Amino acid sequence: MKPYFVLIFLLISLITYGQQQQIDFDSLVSARQKESIGKPFPLFKALLHNKTFTNQDITGKVVFINFWFANCPPCIAELDALNELYKKLKTNKQFEFVSFTYESPKTIQVLAKKYHMQYKIMSVTQQECYRLNQNNAFPTSIVLDKNGMIQFISFGGKTDKAAAKKMVLTEYYQQVLKQL
Numbered sequence: 001m002k003p004y005f006v007l008i009f010l011l012i013s014l015i016t017y018g019q020q021q022q023i024d025f026d027s028l029v030s031a032r033q034k035e036s037i038g039k040p041f042p043l044f045k046a047l048l049h050n051k052t053f054t055n056q057d058i059t060g061k062v063v064f065i066n067f068w069f070a071n072c073p074p075c076i077a078e079l080d081a082l083n084e085l086y087k088k089l090k091t092n093k094q095f096e097f098v099s100f101t102y103e104s105p106k107t108i109q110v111l112a113k114k115y116h117m118q119y120k121i122m123s124v125t126q127q128e129c130y131r132l133n134q135n136n137a138f139p140t141s142i143v144l145d146k147n148g149m150i151q152f153i154s155f156g157g158k159t160d161k162a163a164a165k166k167m168v169l170t171e172y173y174q175q176v177l178k179q180l
Contacts, residue, residue, distance in 0.1 A: 036134050036153045041065070041144050044132055046100070046122035053098075053122060055148060061096045062179040063144040064089075064172065067133040068101050070111060074157030074164065075139040079115040081161075081168035086119045088173065094146070094180055100133075102126040141168075143175045151179055 041063075045054050066082060068075035082099075089095045097119040101108065108121050124132070133140035136155035143152035152175040158164040 032134075032136065032155075033153050036142075036150045039150050041142065041148050041150055042132055044124070044128070046124050046128075048120055048122050053120070058096050058098065058144070059148060060146050061094055062146060062176060063096045063098060063142075063148075064176050065132075065142040065144065066097075066099045067129055067138055067140040068099065069129075069138060070101075070103055070107060072138045073159045076115075077159050077161050078139060078157055078164035078168055079117065081165035083116055083118065084165070085168055085173055085176075089176065090118075092180065095176065096120075098122070100124055100129055102129045141172055143172070143179060145179045151175065 041055065043055055045052055047053070064085065068079075070076070086097045089097070099117070099119055099121040101121060101123060102125055103111070103123060105123050108123055111117065112121060133142070133155070134153065136153070138155070139157045140153065140155040142150055142154075145151045152172075154167075154172070158167060
């Protein structure tokens with residue numbers, strides 16, 4: 001009988017300790033975001049329509065970068081809003097919209113047609129996607145200033161299309177405008 005009391009005492013102690021040591025996830029996310037702000041976007045090389053695309057191709061422009069993959073519900077939920085963001089800014093010569101995914105070029109072609117994606121989408125390896133998005137969750141959205149420095153980063157997203165649209169067309173759009 002005594003071992004049961006000890007076991008119950010240990011369980012109660014662990015539960016009580018766990019409640020006192022709750023993790024503040026918002027603070028963790030904020031800290032990860034702050035780590036990236038002001039740092040240069042990593043060097044990259046990717047193929048875009050059989051042509052090499054690198055950091056040199058976006059130098060001197062404000063750049064919105066989005067990382068996604070097909071089986072990511074929040075990634076798919078924000079595609080319509082990302083299309084709207086692109087349409088609002090595509091005529092601005094100081095702006096570039098770039099998207100990275102580890103989907104195959106064939107899958108990209110199918111999804112780009114299905115979701116009317118008109119911006120640049122580059123296929124890189126999964127490892128490269130994570131390296132470029134700072135090992136964050138998907139989707140990840142980044143805004144670079146004209147010097148290639150990260151000025152904004154957001155990761156994770158909403159699965160509800162209306163909530164995703166609000167986030168993209170208010171928060172992300174405003175971050176781009178701030179750099180233009």
